[in-house]
Amino acid sequence: GQQLNQSPQSMFIQEGEDVSMNCTSSSIFNTWLWYKQDPGEGPVLLIALYKAGELTSNGRLTAQFGITRKDSFLNISASIPSDVGIYFCAGQPINTGTASKLTFGTGTRLQVTL
Amino acid sequence: GAVVSQHPSWVICKSGTSVKIECRSLDFQATTMFWYRQFPKQSLMLMATSNEGSKATYEQGVEKDKFLINHASLTLSTLTVTSAHPEDSSFYICSARDNAALNTEAFFGQGTRLTVV
Numbered sequence: 527g528q529q530l531n532q533s534p535q536s537m538f539i540q541e542g543e544d545v546s547m548n549c550t551s552s553s554i555f556n557t558w559l560w561y562k563q564d565p566g567e568g569p570v571l572l573i574a575l576y577k578a579g580e581l582t583s584n585g586r587l588t589a590q591f592g593i594t595r596k597d598s599f600l601n602i603s604a605s606i607p608s609d610v611g612i613y614f615c616a617g618q619p620i621n622t623g624t625a626s627k628l629t630f631g632t633g634t635r636l637q638v639t640l
Numbered sequence: 641g642a643v644v645s646q647h648p649s650w651v652i653c654k655s656g657t658s659v660k661i662e663c664r665s666l667d668f669q670a671t672t673m674f675w676y677r678q679f680p681k682q683s684l685m686l687m688a689t690s691n692e693g694s695k696a697t698y699e700q701g702v703e704k705d706k707f708l709i710n711h712a713s714l715t716l717s718t719l720t721v722t723s724a725h726p727e728d729s730s731f732y733i734c735s736a737r738d739n740a741a742l743n744t745e746a747f748f749g750q751g752t753r754l755t756v757v
Binding site: 557561566567568614628632633635 | 644674681682683684686689733746747748749751
């Protein structure tokens with residue numbers, strides 16, 4: 527199935543640093559979602575974006591829905607060890623109605639060192 | 641957020657046997673649930689869309705006779721892996737959307753790790 531291009535694939539950062547990751551698509555999306563997945567667990571929703579240009583924050587996390595509707599970024603400020611995990615973007619394409627059929631990004635594996 | 645519960649969390653079965661995985665929405669009703677498969681260090685791949693009271697919609701390349709889906713109520717969908725083989729070993733995750741919610745975000749279960757030996 528289709529996947530979104532997410533970058534970087536992985537990153538090692540020091541505690542306290544800011545992190546930025548993004549997701550791009552060749553298709554237009556209605557909705558962009560950002561999830562975090564811990565090992566052996568299901569993804570947990572971090573931020574949901576519903577309008578082009580929308581900028582939304584959740585604590586130290588900030589995400590934006592690109593104006594072209596083909597991209598989104600997620601920023602994490604002042605990273606802490608518990609930020610470790612895999613971050614996935616997900617998009618709901620236009621014309622899937624209320625079915626909420628999501629396409630997932632390839633994931634960004636984040637490691638935070640002390 | 642809404643709670644989706646998956647059971648079991650892990651299962652080990654012998655090759656050739658069938659395994660049933662349950663996905664329940666605990667505090668909301670879900671007409672539609674989704675089943676994903678995730679291999680190690682890879683992203684989630686949608687297998688099928690489970691529709692309450694009707695047949696599931698399978699993604700291209702997913703065998704409907706091998707991965708049987710039943711969505712008999714607004715709070716429960718089951719995925720049965722029939723005649724499981726080692727290549728079916730994977731992490732299976734379900735998600736559901738609240739019928740009553742205005743937005744389209746989906747909530748995920750905790751996943752089921754299937755190991756076929």
